[in-house]
Amino acid sequence: MAEYKLEVTTGEMPYAGTWDHVFITLFGNEGQSERIELDNYGPDFTKAATGTYIIKTCSSLGKLLLVKVEKDPYLVLSEDAWYCSKIVMTTPEEDVILFPCYRWISRGELVELRGGRAMKVFEEDHPLLTDHRKRELTLKKNLYQWKIMAEGLPHINSFNNESELPDEIRYSDSKSNETLNTEMIIGVELKLKGLYGSVEKWKSIEDMKQIFWYKKTTISEYVTEHWMEDDFYGYQFLNGINPNVIKKCSELPPNFLVTEEMVRPFLEEDSSLEEEMEDGKIFLYDQKKMDGIPARDYNGEPLDVTAGLCLFYLNPEDKLMPIAIQLHQQPSEDNPIFLPSDPETDWLLAKMFIKNADFIDHEAVHHLMSTHFLAEVYTMATLRCFPVIHPLYKLLIPHFRYTIYINTGGRESLFGKNGVLRISSLGYDGMIELMRRALSEMTYSSLCLPENITARGLESIPNFYYRDDGLKLWNIINSFVTAIVEYYYPSDSDVQKDTELQEWINEIFTHAFLRNTASGFPGCFHTVEEVIKFITMVIFTVTAQHAAVNNGQFDYNSWVPNGSLLLHQPPPTTKGESSMETILETLPNVGESVNFAAMTQMLSEKYTDVVPLGAYPEERFDEPAPKQMIKDFQEELSCLSEEITSRNSELKVPYTYLNPTEIENSITI
Template sequence: MATYTVWVTTGQGLAASTCSAISITLVGAHGETPKHRLDHEGKDFAPRAVDEYQVPSAQCLRPIVLIRLHKEPYSFFPSDSWLCNCVQVTSPEGDTYRFPCYQWIEGYRTVELREGADSQVICINRNRSLLTSIQILNCYHFQAKTAAEDAQHPLLLQHRQEELKARQEAYRWKVYNPQWPRCLDVASVDELDFNYKYSQTKTTIFMLRAIKTELELKLKGFSLCTGSWEKLEDIRKIFWCNKNLTSEYVSEHWQEDSFFGYQFLNGVNPVVIRKCTVLPENFPLTEEMVVGSLGEGTTLRDELKKGNIFLTDYKILEGIPTIQLNGEQQYLAVPLCLLHLTPGGQVVPLAIQLSQHPGPNSPIFLPSDPEWDWTLAKIWVRLANFHVHEVNTHLLEAHFLCEVYCMATLRQLPMCHPVYKLLIPHTSYTLHINTLVRTNLIQPGGLFDKMRGRDGMLKLLAKSVENVSYEVLCLPDDLEARGVSSLPNYYYRNDGMRIWMAVER
């Protein structure tokens, strides 16, 4: 008869504990123990507690490769969820095995955990209280293993296969729109696994922000407003309770050409600007038009050769339908905006054409035009930039493509796989927020439909899918392709490359 010492660590938070009956099975290379109930007098598995138990075995199990945690009904208590951080087992011979979990165990089920930890030691208080010197190790620090490294243990190879089979059954693909990336097959966030839902804290913050925003709109009189602003100064009323240094700066400088150009570098959508060495055929700009804007001693031809001319082209918006708001038809420009890198390092607009088809009905606007003609042209460009950002850069690339990677990670990589451990921290809440987007934001009659038109959004995102490539998503390649690797004051590039290099290391 052998006796194994088992420590079970519960996660933080009031809801982390459980009232269910918890049992354990130790699985070794030479057999396994019967299911053994983990139970003391008083409360077991309290938040942040480390509980110690003795588990008997009729034989030596060395080495222990798996454990099974059985969560079952207890007395009259209802089904609940338990946040198990990790389990540590010490054999009679003094060998220590660590089994990371770091997940919510919902309802009544059995969870298999495989052994594997790095060289760090979890220091445990023998009084079954809190960890004394090292807080719970994050599961991504635990040792990763490929299938080849598990070849000597058939049980571990079988565990990998069963884990992936269970995941593929739990995380099924669905086609939301035939021209969009596939997504998780759930009808609401209530169907999500507890481990991929918002935490209670995040849910509370999310709800409070929504309530605060709705209340603010009502107080400002915007929630039921159907008219237009009488003057531009009225727009400042939007920020009367959310003022900060950035909003104040924008409200004071938004009409300046230098700030308009700067926003293409470090604004909400800094990924559309690209170097222009030859003018597009559908943009018939002449030397005479810009001679006053370029300054003395240079020409448009010279600046094109030097690499000082840049372009933002919104051709992807062509043919996208718009809606009526309050009985008024809405419109969307499909502009071309040419920008100039000045000797002082500023990027400023040089010329704007608001459609892809030049002619009498599509003039080219210049900084030398009357102030409000030029200002309105810039506003139309900024509106086009907003639409491309919201649907392409944000919704597609930052949400829906991330869901594809998240699903592929969950369905194809076991938890112990090195690439799983690398990717999974970056998928936190991806499934939850994207499910909310589909069920609340972009469904028929939703906010997107009312404000911008769902039909247009569906078509724009489908066109974005056709145009996306791995090069666009690979920051160094994208910067090189757009010719902006050396563009001064491009802080998006600087910060992005620091993150890229950190991940690569």
């Protein structure tokens, strides 16, 4: 007689428990057990509980291969799904084996769990496990299928709405309830104030402070008071929500007709534009990829989006100052160079049109496409190509929690008939074209932060906290990924013969980057180093980069004048004809403004169902080495968090978005 001790843990979320009957069958290389019901005295499988059960067999089953879990109804008429977290098995030989589950099990569903150390496909040594691996991937490829959202964009999942998604990738009940509650509270406040749906124009800038009475942050209040100031305007291109657009300028573009005489008053005394460029003090914002994209119609008339250029100067006080703006790519008499010495509202309007294009570019390209849409491809490829026993599945899947769910619903709420991005200046078609152009130009190095910073010449510009924190995070993530990958792939040949890994990167190359070889993205892996770099990029993108472009949206853009997705009036073509009335006529009306502001609150809100970067509440690795690597990763993140917190205490405008405690482990909102 042999005894197997099972410790079965039920999840902590609401309704995780079950009254149904749960049955277990054990499979070893020397036989299998009978189908046995797990039943102790009193209630079994209650929320957050671990039950201990003994299974007796006539003899040892040898090396334990699989655990089959089945659930039969207790009450025939009602569904009673069960969330099984894990099963820990102690064998007669005193081996302790972890069988991760972390999924909902429905009535009549059969679930087979793999346990023990992570295994690559070429390491399988038993026909039962080889067959199980193939069946698992076949089932997942049938469940998770690709669909084209629009030509030239990353491909998406084939589910039509959130209700079709499998339970294990959907929001938890608490997350769903909190997001719905937040949406309801925002809507009630705006309706009670009579702002929601209003088509009236704002009567004054001051009136916009009534959008939110209670929801404020230290930074949002600072933005409200300082949004017109040039030094704060420049600061935002380094540490606001779109920190990846400016670059060092060593030579003016031939279509940007800035002269020495125009900008000399804004440079250091006795200096010149040429000298400042040589010293690395001149920087350029150039929105040329937006040039020629038609804006949407508004009340029968086309709106305007300016594919503008803005020149910045790093002054002796280390402040990045805008010194010249051209609102269109093609020079003409109707396209003057605006300067800080121009009438105040002319200069303010020019800055607002640059920020309008920048916010559209931020939302469509740097936020949606470069984090959300790419993350969806990484998630889909991981679900389709790696069985749960694969080491890279165990490493990556915590970073894809809720991503398919938020993207599936978000496409409707953002791009749907009344979605906020549809009412932007570009509208749906323009946004799609902008993303299409951006993807065609995207390079692998642009997603790898160290290379991105070097390519833009921003290695030494001061007060660039996104760079400082981001590079430290990149290195910490890279060290963690290096340790895990080298543990499971000791040689390049291990990489080359892992057919599941090669299929994974090929699916990503095909469905994210549309097989664009000029982009530099890999379509296969040859070395361990290539795998480490790519997985570092993936984890950085879905954690740190998403936090950088998402978490500050309320801080910086709930104050609509500082950055709006929609401007009503055409950009100025002459100087000296604008006024504050022109500014108010140009800004969105009341209803549109509150729509945009509400979006920024929803996207920046903090919810209780959060897993911060480096926290892995689901126990998936069974070996001591990767468990220790996770602890080391967490310690490094904790040290960085203390360092950032200390620095921020000295700053007038703290930069918090890349503090590890503020970064989620996956894209969930």
